[in-house]
Amino acid sequence: MTALSKNRIADFLKSEPSDALVSISGWVRSKRGNKDVAFIALSDGSTIKTIQVVADLTSFNEELIRQITTGSAIEAKGKLVSSQGAGQSIELVANEIIILGEADAEKYPLQKKKHSLEFLREIAHLRPRTNTFGAVLRVRHAMSFAIHKYFNDRHFYNIHAPIITGSDAEGAGEMFKVTTLNVGNPPRNEAGDVDYEKDFFGKEANLTVSGQLESELAALALSRVYTFGPTFRAENSNTTRHLAEFWMIEPEIAFFDLNDNMDLAEDFLKYLINYALEHCADDLEFLEKRQQEEESQMKKEERSSLPLIEKLKSVIEGTFERITYTEAISILERSGKKFEYEVKWGVDLQSEHERYLVEKHFKKPVILSNYPKDIKAFYMKQDKDGKTVRAMDVLFPGIGEIIGGSQREEVYEKLSQRIDEMGIHRESLWWYLETRQFGTVPHSGFGLGFERLILFVTGMGNIRDVIPFPRTPKNLEF
Ligand code: ATP
Numbered sequence: 343m344t345a346l347s348k349n350r351i352a353d354f355l356k357s358e359p360s361d362a363l364v365s366i367s368g369w370v371r372s373k374r375g376n377k378d379v380a381f382i383a384l385s386d387g388s389t390i391k392t393i394q395v396v397a398d399l400t401s402f403n404e405e406l407i408r409q410i411t412t413g414s415a416i417e418a419k420g421k422l423v424s425s426q427g428a429g430q431s432i433e434l435v436a437n438e439i440i441i442l443g444e445a446d447a448e449k450y451p452l453q454k455k456k457h458s459l460e461f462l463r464e465i466a467h468l469r470p471r472t473n474t475f476g477a478v479l480r481v482r483h484a485m486s487f488a489i490h491k492y493f494n495d496r497h498f499y500n501i502h503a504p505i506i507t508g509s510d511a512e513g514a515g516e517m518f519k520v521t522t523l524n525v526g527n528p529p530r531n532e533a534g535d536v537d538y539e540k541d542f543f544g545k546e547a548n549l550t551v552s553g554q555l556e557s558e559l560a561a562l563a564l565s566r567v568y569t570f571g572p573t574f575r576a577e578n579s580n581t582t583r584h585l586a587e588f589w590m591i592e593p594e595i596a597f598f599d600l601n602d603n604m605d606l607a608e609d610f611l612k613y614l615i616n617y618a619l620e621h622c623a624d625d626l627e628f629l630e631k632r633q634q635e636e637e638s639q640m641k642k643e644e645r646s647s648l649p650l651i652e653k654l655k656s657v658i659e660g661t662f663e664r665i666t667y668t669e670a671i672s673i674l675e676r677s678g679k680k681f682e683y684e685v686k687w688g689v690d691l692q693s694e695h696e697r698y699l700v701e702k703h704f705k706k707p708v709i710l711s712n713y714p715k716d717i718k719a720f721y722m723k724q725d726k727d728g729k730t731v732r733a734m735d736v737l738f739p740g741i742g743e744i745i746g747g748s749q750r751e752e753v754y755e756k757l758s759q760r761i762d763e764m765g766i767h768r769e770s771l772w773w774y775l776e777t778r779q780f781g782t783v784p785h786s787g788f789g790l791g792f793e794r795l796i797l798f799v800t801g802m803g804n805i806r807d808v809i810p811f812p813r814t815p816k817n818l819e820f
């Protein structure tokens with residue numbers, strides 16, 4: 343038997359009682375019992391469930407059993423028997439236990455009591471061992487796999503966009519600089535500015551805010567492509583929806599217009615949510631209970647209107663509402679609601695506006711399209727009215743914007759003019775502009791924020807709790 347074919351606790355829990363000797367390794371979640379017997383709940387992260395290891399104390403060294411504390415790692419050997427206890431069908435009766443790693447009970451911070459999510463962020467190195475983070479990480483993995491599967495099954499090619507970029511024109515947010523210059527004493531040019539010609543790349547470099555521009559280049563050759571990589575935004579926004587480093591999925595498709603793009607976005611999101619329901623049932627059940635416990639402390643209007651699993655099902659079963667920005671503005675104006683930020687044609691919608699539309703007015707996901715051109719990026723296709731562009735944002739309950747996308751401007755003259763109007767440094771985009779001169783075609787794409795998807799699917803409230811090691815302002819410990 344190779345190490346890889348060794349059963350995991352998830353497998354043991356599904357197997358039948360047997361006289362065969364098996365060995366189970368994992369971390370102790372809890373130990374209870376009396377002077378005759380010890381019951382150890384063991385987890386190896388393969389499932390939200392633990393397996394119960396039963397040790398008859400007449401056959402074990404007392405000192406060994408004393409050393410088995412919450413957080414320690416053990417290997418238990420014995421036979422699988424049907425369990426008398428409630429909540430599990432199989433348990434291990436141990437005849438040998440080896441302690442792989444002790445965990446000092448005085449110091450181990452994850453004793454078996456409820457810990458706040460804030461506290462768990464301070465021990466991000468250990469939080470994967472909690473039920474909540476185990477569940478989140480398994481769902482996160484399943485979603486990542488499902489994304490690749492969705493695209494592969496539909497003949498999209500995965501493109502690896504670069505992480506270091508030389509263009510600062512993407513306009514999606516503030517960028518992090520990448521340099522090997524001595525920041526304390528950088529070389530200067532004659533004008534006294536930092537001389538980036540002496541820097542590693544011979545020019546200014548940044549971490550990418552989006553893989554879109556490169557994704558477009560590939561789509562204009564392979565027709566259907568997508569990227570799935572880390573992106574970086576140096577915005578100092580300390581919200582529950584923003585990270586400085588997050589993962590984005592960006593499909594880009596040649597011969598797709600805005601409607602095709604919306605169809606893809608809706609189908610994609612429904613597929614992913616359905617995948618979670620089908621493959622992560624135990625974890626979602628746990629997360630639903632967790633959310634309900636957490637929300638029982640909250641005011642009624644702050645609670646989710648549906649339990650997690652029902653909420654996920656409702657998204658799959660319904661159709662997304664599709665309205666234009668202009669229609670959305672008039673709904674908001676007619677709502678009679680006092681918003682903190684002003685509502686009038688031309689303003690960028692704030693999350694309070696988005697959430698009103700999704701949670702109060704339509705009570706389902708909404709795709710908003712055809713935004714004013716002045717609040718959107720230079721590359722979006724201009725509408726005939728000269729005022730709006732073929733942008734689309736998908737808004738989700740409890741989240742706000744989960745996807746932002748558009749049909750791209752494929753006409754060279756229009757794109758070129760917009761770059762100049764917006765004061766964008768066109769030299770750094772010569773290669774992008776050239777695609778509009780050589781075999782340009784209509785094309786569209788969007789960006790799905792991976793962590794926003796995970797927030798929605800897990801029902802977690804803070805984006806810091808759906809990525810293993812969050813990067814946010816003043817937070818770079820782990
Ligand atoms: P927002 O208005 O919410 O700040 P954005 O309009 O700046 O987002 P886009 O540039 O359209 O976002 O990025 C595409 C998607 O990436 C968004 O729809 C969102 O899901 C996600 N996203 C954007 N910024 C962040 C961030 N800082 N942290 C996590 N996800 C983000």
Ligand code: MN
Pocket residue numbers: 735743745746747
């Ligand atoms: Mn956006």
